[in-house]
Amino acid sequence: MAAQIMLPRTMRVGGGAIAEVGELVRTLGARRPLVVTDAFMVSTGTAELVMGHLRESGLEPAVFSETVPDPTTASLEAGVEAVRSHDADAIVAVGGGSPIDTGKALAMLSAQGGAMRDYKAPRVNYGPALPVVAVPTTAGSGSEATQFSVITDSETNEKMLCAGPGFLPVAAILDFELTLSKPxxxxxxxxxxxxxxxxxxxxxxxxxxxxxxxxxxxxxxxxxxxxxxxxxxxxxxxxxxxxxxxxxxxxxxxxxxxxxxxxxxxxxxxxxxxxxxxxxxxxxxxxxxxxxxxxxxxxxxxxxxxxxxxxxxxxxxxxxxxxxxxxxxxxxxxxxxxxxxxxxxxxxxxxxxxxxxxxxxxxxxxxxxxxxxxxxxxxxxxxxxxxxxxxxxxx
CATH class of the missing domain: 1.20.1090.10 (Dehydroquinate synthase-like - alpha domain)
Known part of the structure; x- marks a missing residue:
């Protein structure tokens, strides 16, 4: 039986690769990306660095920085609203595994609706979903290249594994220089x-x-x-x-x-x-x-x-x-x-x-x-x- 292998469509790998984020988003046909990140990435200036590169490419980005560590279903609610209010046509998820998993979840929920528990294993999710460009700032989760998003159910505390090709980022940027300040x-x-x-x-x-x-x-x-x-x-x-x-x-x-x-x-x-x-x-x-x-x-x-x-x-x-x-x-x-x-x-x-x-x-x-x-x-x-x-x- 043949093995099924799934990867992001494109990846930019190397020091300084973040400068190419705007051009990469444009190749996806998107014009109004939503940068999904957290407060720490805002405080360090990384979020604004990404926003600047997106603007330089003629795009109209907005930022949602209310993601939380180990994202919950409750934490997704404001993100879904941010996608809707910006009329976002792509997600640029910047940070560790939690912002990237959040970005994937928002891409799916914004396209299909419903509650996150509707997507948990053993269901296999194929989309549709907004295109996700993942920009990891840690080296560990691998979420930039996986067809998984892990979200905790706020009502039951169950950490739900949500899986399927619909959660796989379309593209990823791996710039190790973004990890140099990690504690x-x-x-x-x-x-x-x-x-x-x-x-x-x-x-x-x-x-x-x-x-x-x-x-x-x-x-x-x-x-x-x-x-x-x-x-x-x-x-x-x-x-x-x-x-x-x-x-x-x-x-x-x-x-x-x-x-x-x-x-x-x-x-x-x-x-x-x-x-x-x-x-x-x-x-x-x-x-x-x-x-x-x-x-x-x-x-x-x-x-x-x-x-x-x-x-x-x-x-x-x-x-x-x-x-x-x-x-x-x-x-x-x-x-x-x-x-x-x-x-x-x-x-x-x-x-x-x-x-x-x-x-x-x-x-x-x-x-x-x-x-x-x-x-x-x-x-x-x-x-x-x-x-x-x-x-x-x-x-």
Whole structure:
């Protein structure tokens, strides 16, 4: 059976590429783009930089800067109105994964109407949608190249996975210079998010030779510089490598899907308002340890790509070395556990059954090398709460 591969129609990649945003929007036949971003991008001047390039190309842009971290259905309401009042014919989404996911959602809702929960998995959404030009300012979500938007239902706290070609940006601009001012915590969380995308795409039951090549390239690139960029945000070569790795990992998981880590991560973000990349990092070693028996040779390949093992290392040894390598990485990047982050144990354990159900309902765990039961997912949440102290039993 042939693999179906979906990518943005065009991408501009390299330092200074943002200067081409106006010309790129014009090639789409749009004249009234809405720049969807957040207050931080306004405060740094990035939003006005984009607006200036759009105006220089003879376009009539407007800006909507009320996006929020981990966007909610409530936060989309003002955005839909902004699209309508500006009579926008395209979306230019500028920022991290949250503004880009918001831009995708607004493009779909503005064209088709309805409520965001109407678009959640397992529905596959084909459009129509307004054309989206994605401009990432972080290196991690890969949202600029994916057919997904993740929106939290404000009424239920469910972090909804909304998927399909209708959510895929038409174009993307990847200018690593926009990431040079990222703080170290955001750098770490987004870089680990991209690493999760690549690992999960490679071990996914939907992996293909095409997605394998993207995932392996992303892993090799990110492992070579992630610690260095965390320590020195001005490392231009490292920043460029992480942005390319994020793009490649995004392409990989958009076409091969994610697995159990993301399935379990979304409920953490939805229920405890933890940034997506950080909630992935909290789960990465524990869930990988659970899953390696289902695809030992694949996890061994991942270990070799990251430098945790050599070509001569036995697969079983390499897979186990991967788990330890990921633990050390999270320690070096000062990734907190839910416990050290400040989540109360009682609140965590009370929501474990709900989070396990939400994880399964998202569909992502079905792509995992080992298909987990609800009880196994609950046990993994227990272990992840405080990995150093957990004995795997609920107190």
């Amino acid at each position: 170290s915590r955001l750098t770490a969380d987004t870089a680990v998010d991209a690493m999760c995308h690549a690992i999960e795409a490679y071990v996914s039951r939907k992996a293909t030779p095409f997605t394998d090549s993207m995932a392996m390239s992303a892993l090799r690139a990110s492992s070579s510089c992630i610690r260095e960029v965390y320590a020195d945000g001005g490392d231009r070569a490292g920043r460029e490598a992480l942005m390319l790795a994020s793009l490649q990992a995004g392409i990989a998981f958009s076409n091969a899907s994610v697995t159990l880590i993301h399935g379990m991560s979304r409920p953490i973000g939805g229920n405890f308002r933890i940034a997506h990349g950080l909630s992935n990092a909290m789960l990465l070693p524990v869930v990988t340890g659970f899953s390696i028996g289902g695809a030992e040779s694949r996890y061994a390949d991942v270990a070799r790509a990251l430098g945790a093992a050599t070509a001569a290392t036995d697969d079983a040894v390499a897979a186990r070395a991967l788990v330890e390598w990921l633990r050390r990485l999270c320690s070096d990047l000062e990734v907190p556990s839910p416990a050290s982050y400040g989540i109360e144990r009682d609140a965590w354990e009370e929501l474990i059954p709900t989070m396990a159900r939400q994880a399964i309902d998202s569909g992502s765990p079905a792509n995992n090398p080992i298909l987990p039961t609800a009880e196994e997912i609950e046990s993994l949440y227990v272990q992840a709460y405080d990995p150093q102290a957990s004995d795997g039993t609920r107190t």
